[in-house]
Each structure stands twice: as structure tokens, then as C-alpha cells.
Amino acid sequence: MxxxxxxxxxxxxxxxxxxxxxxxxxxxxxxxxxxxxxxxxxxxxxxxxxxxxxxxxxxxxxxxxxxxxxxxxxxxxxxxxxxxxxxxxxxxxxxxxxxxxxxxxxxxxxxxxxxxxxxxxxxxxxxxxxxxxxxxxxxxxxxxxxxxxxxxxxxxxxxxxxxxxxxxxxxxxxxxxxxxxxxxxxxxxxxxxxxxHKPSEKMNSKHLRPAKVHSEMVSIEKPFCIAKRISHNDEACDRTVLEPRVEMQRDE
Missing domain, CATH: 3.10.490.10 (Gamma-glutamyl cyclotransferase-like)
Structure with missing residues (x-):
């Protein structure tokens, strides 16, 4: 109609x-x-x-x-x-x-x-x-x-x-x-x-934030000290240096 x-x-x-x-x-x-x-x-x-x-x-x-x-x-x-x-x-x-x-x-x-x-x-x-x-x-x-x-x-x-x-x-x-x-x-x-269809929660590079710098200091042996220690000539060698500890943080 x-x-x-x-x-x-x-x-x-x-x-x-x-x-x-x-x-x-x-x-x-x-x-x-x-x-x-x-x-x-x-x-x-x-x-x-x-x-x-x-x-x-x-x-x-x-x-x-x-x-x-x-x-x-x-x-x-x-x-x-x-x-x-x-x-x-x-x-x-x-x-x-x-x-x-x-x-x-x-x-x-x-x-x-x-x-x-x-x-x-x-x-x-x-x-x-x-x-x-x-x-x-x-x-x-x-x-x-x-x-x-x-x-x-x-x-x-x-x-x-x-x-x-x-x-x-x-x-x-x-x-x-x-x-x-x-x-x-x-x-x-x-x-x-x-x-x-929600994105997977599996951790990958997209889930990592930039490195987080901690105030805590850790001892790391200098490469040239390793060579002197092997040759038994390490009297004047300062074997360690203080470096900040770095960790990768997962993006929640």
C-alpha cells in the first residue's frame, strides 16, 4: 500500500x-x-x-x-x-x-x-x-x-x-x-x-619499558684488570669500578 x-x-x-x-x-x-x-x-x-x-x-x-x-x-x-x-x-x-x-x-x-x-x-x-x-x-x-x-x-x-x-x-x-x-x-x-580479540599478555619487546636505573651501586671488574690478574701482575690494578645497576622492567 x-x-x-x-x-x-x-x-x-x-x-x-x-x-x-x-x-x-x-x-x-x-x-x-x-x-x-x-x-x-x-x-x-x-x-x-x-x-x-x-x-x-x-x-x-x-x-x-x-x-x-x-x-x-x-x-x-x-x-x-x-x-x-x-x-x-x-x-x-x-x-x-x-x-x-x-x-x-x-x-x-x-x-x-x-x-x-x-x-x-x-x-x-x-x-x-x-x-x-x-x-x-x-x-x-x-x-x-x-x-x-x-x-x-x-x-x-x-x-x-x-x-x-x-x-x-x-x-x-x-x-x-x-x-x-x-x-x-x-x-x-x-x-x-x-x-x-584482546592482545596477548605474553611478554615481548613491546612490554618492556626503557631500562630503569637503580640508585644501588654494584662492583664490576675492569677488563684491563682481568688481563693483569691472569699475568700475575696486578699490584697497581684497581680491579673494580662502581656502576649503577640496570634492570629491564616489564610493562604491566
């Missing part, structure tokens, strides 16, 4: 539940936290540009019908012909041409005014999308796929962790167990990969 915006429209609302929440990328006149009814968020849409490649697709959020739930997010109000045109052109390219989404109009309920819903454009994917991936066999495998995928906008893992961080901070009403559990699994994998 494609939403057509009238040239005479004074304003239009767009609802974000994925990267649009923390990275809208458009100019807008106002921003409101709130929710839509009858949908849940799932990372079932593939992505081969911003968060993945054709060889290693990433996963991004989409809406899945569920009459028992509400989904929190952010709605942006675009006002005036110029702002509406620029914003919708940007989103059409980002969400539809590159993202494989389609558009619907859904009622949005603002946090501060539950009684009066606002018709809002939302971008979502369906199984008809050429990038549709659907559910994974397990959330662990989904997390692994996300951790190993990257696109032009950065790591696929950032897409999920930044969405989770934003939601915790600004939308504490949200109780999306799917999002928060996936976020936890991704962070665990990232921590494990970081520890596996």
Missing part, C-alpha cells in the same frame, strides 16, 4: 519505531512520544544497504499484527509544503526504495492525550517484500546474524542497541521483551568477541 500526500496538506504525521526514533534524518515541527495499537515490533525485515549487504543481510524492525499489544515509539509532525515534501522524499528513498517497506495510515495516541488519536503514516514490511526474512530459528542465531552484519550506515548491532538505549531512556512505558532480550544477547556476543 502506498500513501499519497495531498499537495494541499498543511501537516502530516510519521510514526517511528526503529531507527526513526533515534535517527529521524528529517526536519520536523514537533515530536511526540506515544503508541499505536494492534502491532508488535519484530526484527524480521532484511537489509542489504544501511545495515547489511546482499552477501550478509542485516535485520531491522518491522511491525507484526497482534491485537493484544500496543507499541510505543515517536511521531513527528511535518508542517508546510516544503518540510512535508522534503521529509517524505527522504523517507520514501530510505524506507521504501532501499528498505523494502510499504506505508499505512494508523492511529497514533500521544502520551499526553490518549483520547484523541492522530492518523499517522507508518512504514512497515510484509512477507511480500523482497527483503523479508521472517523469524529466525532462535533469538541466539538472530543475534549472531546481527552482530556479524554491517552496512553503509554502520554495524547492524548499533541499530538494535541504540534503539534499546533510546527506548529505556525516553519511553520507559515500553515493555518490549523481544527488543530487550535481543539487545542483551547482542551485547553479550559483542563482549565475548572483544575479549577473544
Amino acid at each position: 502506498s500513501v499519497t500526500v495531498s499537495d494541499n496538506a498543511e501537516s502530516i504525521w510519521v510514526f517511528g519505531y526503529g531507527s526513526l526514533t533515534w535517527k529521524p534524518g528529517i526536519s520536523y515541527s514537533s515530536k511526540h512520544y506515544g503508541y499505536i495499537k494492534g502491532f508488535k515490533r519484530r526484527f524480521w525485515q532484511g537489509n542489504t544497504t544501511h545495515r547489511g549487504t546482499p552477501e550478509q543481510p542485516g535485520r531491522v524492525a518491522t511491525l507484526v499484527p497482534d491485537s493484544t499489544t500496543i507499541l510505543w515509539g515517536v511521531a513527528y509532525e511535518l508542517k508546510g509544503k516544503e518540510q512535508i515534501q522534503a521529509g517524505m522524499e527522504n523517507l520514501t528513498n530510505r524506507e521504501m526504495r532501499l528498505g523494502g517497506y510499504t506505508t499505512y495510515v494508523i492511529d497514533f495516541y500521544r502520551r499526553e492525550s490518549h483520547e484523541y488519536p492522530i492518523p499517522t503514516v507508518v512504514y512497515t514490511a510484509t512477507p511480500d517484500s523482497h527483503l523479508w526474512m521472517g523469524p529466525h530459528n532462535s533469538l541466539d542465531q538472530m543475534a549472531l546474524q546481527i552482530v556479524t552484519s554491517h552496512g553503509t550506515a554502520g554495524a547492524n548491532s548499533d541499530y538494535v542497541t541504540k534503539l534499546a538505549d533510546f527506548t529505556r531512556k525516553y519511553i520507559p512505558e515500553e515493555t518490549d521483551e523481544h527488543l530487550f532480550l535481543l539487545d542483551k544477547k547482542i551485547r553479550t556476543l559483542l563482549a565475548t568477541r572483544h575479549n577473544v
Whole structure:
């Protein structure tokens, strides 16, 4: 389905539940936290540009019908012909041409005014999308796929962790167990990969600091004294000289 915006429209609302929440990328006149009814968020849409490649697709959020739930997010109000045109052109390219989404109009309920819903454009994917991936066999495998995928906008893992961080901070009403559990699994994998790739603690020349000079003095026999001692002619020889003791220190 494609939403057509009238040239005479004074304003239009767009609802974000994925990267649009923390990275809208458009100019807008106002921003409101709130929710839509009858949908849940799932990372079932593939992505081969911003968060993945054709060889290693990433996963991004989409809406899945569920009459028992509400989904929190952010709605942006675009006002005036110029702002509406620029914003919708940007989103059409980002969400539809590159993202494989389609558009619907859904009622949005603002946090501060539950009684009066606002018709809002939302971008979502369906199984008809050429990038549709659907559910994974397990959330662990989904997390692994996300951790190993990257696109032009950065790591696929950032897409999920930044969405989770934003939601915790600004939308504490949200109780999306799917999002928060996936976020936890991704962070665990990232921590494990970081520890596996930490430099070895084995001592080598990089671990040695410049020689440390001690104040303690040690006796060292002069080379020419050794020769005189061997020839039994060492009466006038001062066999020792005081030198500072030197040690190489391991860089902890």
C-alpha cells in the first residue's frame, strides 16, 4: 500500500519505531512520544544497504499484527509544503526504495492525550517484500546474524542497541521483551568477541619499558684488570669500578 500526500496538506504525521526514533534524518515541527495499537515490533525485515549487504543481510524492525499489544515509539509532525515534501522524499528513498517497506495510515495516541488519536503514516514490511526474512530459528542465531552484519550506515548491532538505549531512556512505558532480550544477547556476543580479540599478555619487546636505573651501586671488574690478574701482575690494578645497576622492567 502506498500513501499519497495531498499537495494541499498543511501537516502530516510519521510514526517511528526503529531507527526513526533515534535517527529521524528529517526536519520536523514537533515530536511526540506515544503508541499505536494492534502491532508488535519484530526484527524480521532484511537489509542489504544501511545495515547489511546482499552477501550478509542485516535485520531491522518491522511491525507484526497482534491485537493484544500496543507499541510505543515517536511521531513527528511535518508542517508546510516544503518540510512535508522534503521529509517524505527522504523517507520514501530510505524506507521504501532501499528498505523494502510499504506505508499505512494508523492511529497514533500521544502520551499526553490518549483520547484523541492522530492518523499517522507508518512504514512497515510484509512477507511480500523482497527483503523479508521472517523469524529466525532462535533469538541466539538472530543475534549472531546481527552482530556479524554491517552496512553503509554502520554495524547492524548499533541499530538494535541504540534503539534499546533510546527506548529505556525516553519511553520507559515500553515493555518490549523481544527488543530487550535481543539487545542483551547482542551485547553479550559483542563482549565475548572483544575479549577473544584482546592482545596477548605474553611478554615481548613491546612490554618492556626503557631500562630503569637503580640508585644501588654494584662492583664490576675492569677488563684491563682481568688481563693483569691472569699475568700475575696486578699490584697497581684497581680491579673494580662502581656502576649503577640496570634492570629491564616489564610493562604491566
